[in-house]
Amino acid sequence: ADARVTVHTEAGIDEIAPEMHGHFSEHLGRCVYDGLWTADGAGDGEFREDVVSLLADLEIPVLRWPGGCFADDYHWEDGVGPQEDRPRRRNLFWAQGRDEIPEESNRFGTDEFLQLCERIGTEPYLAANIGSGDPQEAADWVEYCNYDGNTELADRRRENGHEEPYGVRYWGLGNENWGCGGQMTPEQYAREYRRYATYVGSMDNLMLDHDLELIACGFEGHEWNRRFMEEIGHTAWGVDFPLDHLTLHHYYGREMTVADADEDQYDRFLAEALEMDEHIERIAAAINAVATTRDIGVIIDEWGAWHLDAVASNGLEQPGTVLDALSAAAVLDVFNHHSDVMTMSNIAQTVNVLQCLVETDGDDAWARPTYHVFDLYAPHKGNEAVRTSVDTPARELEDDELPLVGASASIDGDGTYVTVTNLDCREGHTVEVRLEGAAPADGDVDANVLFAEHDPDVEVDADNADEFGAEELDVSIDDDGTLTADLAPSTVAGISVR
Template sequence: MTLTARAVVDLDVAGDTISPHLYGHFAEHLGRCIYGGFWVGEDSDIPNTAGIRQDVVDALKALNIPNLRWPGGCFADEYHWRDGIGPVQERPTMVNSHWGDVVEDNSFGTHEFMLLCEMLGAAPYVNGNVGSGTVQEMSEWVEYLTRADDSPMARLRRANGRDEPWRVPFWGIGNEAWGCGGNMRPEAYADEARRYSTFLRNHGDNTLYRIAAGAPDDDLSWTRALMQAVSCVDCQIKPESPIFQGVSFHYYTHAGAGINTESATEFTQEQFYGTLANAHDIERIISLHEAVMDSYDPERRVGLVCDEWGTWWNVEPGTNPGFLFQQNTVRDALVAGIHFDAFHRHAGRLTMANIAQTVNVLQAMILTDDEGGLILTPTYHVFEMNKNHQGATHVPAMVLDGPTVDVGDKKVPLVSMSASTSGGTALLSLTNGSIEDDLDLRIDLRGVSASVQRARVLSGQSPAAHNSSANPSAVAPVALAVGLVDGVLAVRLPAHAFATIELELGAPSF
């Protein structure tokens, strides 16, 4: 059976700018994300630069990754940054109680992370410790990283081999304060976020974007408390600008039974469509948080940040359950495509998003082994195919009539799409969420004449198809044949597929 759908893209109707930071990444001291993923040490036989694995860096640079969040996650609220500076052999160890109950030797610390960001060309997003740390500890970390003069922390940084300060624009004020970050109530954490923000100072020309840790999923009590705190509605003296600049939330996708309960590679048709339903639900959740934020901040001075998102399946059999190593399939790629379409539509308020995580953990871009093997996942390819949306202008893309599937009491669309323009080009992203049917899609390109420059599609023999050391290219983008006649694109997408179409734009059309 072949499904059909019609869509319209208004190439001349400029919307919000899609922040490059919606394509952010996340690296936690969890399983083999840092150790064995990014970091192999200078003595490793695997090619590295000062201990940082070079092939991982090279692969990620091809994605133009805009920022990298570190050191957590839950790990952030038990991490004390002074343990990760100075001579490696003198650094104290600690127990990583959240992730595998393993001993952390702190060989990858602040200087190593900043070198990694420099190699990637990514802005650092440092997540500070509220749960077990202090205001002074976090304030001094900012000073250590970003102050240029002869201050105490700048002197300490120089003693550890770095003369000039770094630029660190993004700063997280704890993580998941409702759970592993302290089991706080929203109002209690909101007061802490105000207090910490007061002492996270801008040094020199390094201006901080302070991100308060917000809700799980659609728990609006957190967003409401934080916006009440930042807006200071009942205060006699109000700050000239928001005391923190971002409010976060986290959202993980599963098939219906909950996170960490289902297989990454073995699933039924019902579970496949349940996954797509939960992926589409990100739009409802963003809209709810936006509505609360708009009521307090109609000028949109405070950004919404989804700094953990992605699929969360059972770990691969035989691996440490605390290391969260899961395989990555075509189904995961479709989840990513659906999320990005929603992110683009909400780019006016949504300022950052970070997939969890970058290497070897959850919905990773890259899977590595200790012998030097490296696999690019289907999700990696979605990021690469979509990278020209970064910094582009969102334009309306609407599916006028398309197939749906019933999941419980919901009708879940099987077609997802978004579009953007940049200069004289446009990029369209398309997803066919049918598990078994091809899709004939007709897209009316309005407002500007266009010609097709390149079209690619990502799919596999089944939604469970994935890349492995035996077949590293089982799921990889290939050319897609499309037609364009009188401003109408004709596209046939295979089942369970993600595609991008790159256009060159011409003169206005009437």
């Protein structure tokens, strides 16, 4: 074997929050209209049932909406009530680089989103507008969604068809407020956040059954997050301020349109994806630098491949490739390693945009390779992550290094689940997996592999989409229980030991 994975089954890290497999959907390009919902202009519209069914099968734990930068200019009341009365607005941020100004019909609003979440069994995560909104508007949104009393807003929800409160738990207060959300300094954002959190957080007292979790949006730079945390500080009477999670966004890409895209470029792209590890460590350090008695979780609430040259003017649509899916597997392993600090992640974006999992074209909808990665990693959800050591060959890059084999592992009451990536797009690797303190025998092991038959840059469309599902992986077992498998170039394996 040229790579060895040791699973330290006794060295627990923490529970892998199911929310680590969350998603993000924004009113951008064809994510909502012609993605979650029928195309804009097709009457009032309805859910795209083909997409809904693919998403329901994936058991998405949490879905963030309505943006992104769109959320920084979104007024939720535009999107509730009779569809014919909803105003049509310009889509401010996503007009950039486009010949035609995209307009927002508001056909898909709060009730449509929350009912979608009910249908696919997902916890909603609403991002409130700090950029151009005000705290009253944000607190009203909470009241509309969650309040069970007899106020005008609770009654409005009932008139709009939802008798019971929706019980929305996750509330984002701001999105990229260092950029599209108002170009704020960390100190300015912290002050705005405090003001919003005062009113939104107070709503918690009115809804005995629904604990709100408040989320602030940080930055990739450590210093920015540290300054934000310092300014957030404590309330005047010395208790911690309502802040449950701090987030950052991390995208990475390559030049997709160059004619001579080669494996060197793939290596650099995968190494950039793995920088997620440092980002998580740095944001966790920023949180810890400020004394607090509360647990503040780390969320990566936008992440994935963003190939700048491929998406310039088309609503951020880019081809779905095996290479992108491989990067998602590598990042999900990183998340598992950080399950002690991470509480959620949301890949961008669910349908048609950026590293979507589902793509549509006319009447067709299909799963992209990244969808199959999430499916293969699903057994980790809710398990206890345990430490793994990986002895792997690495490839030297100009100013970086790419470990060619990666892994993560988790346990539940019945056994161990190990995911292994071969990030080498040139060569296969023979990988040994040893579970400390366990010696599995034939019959205890069930293993699957993704993409063994495919090149990393193969693009997926309606015609070939059904070729990318998991296949059985041959695993041999030594007398001492060591598992050995040959992993073809650019593949992902899931090994279950019971």
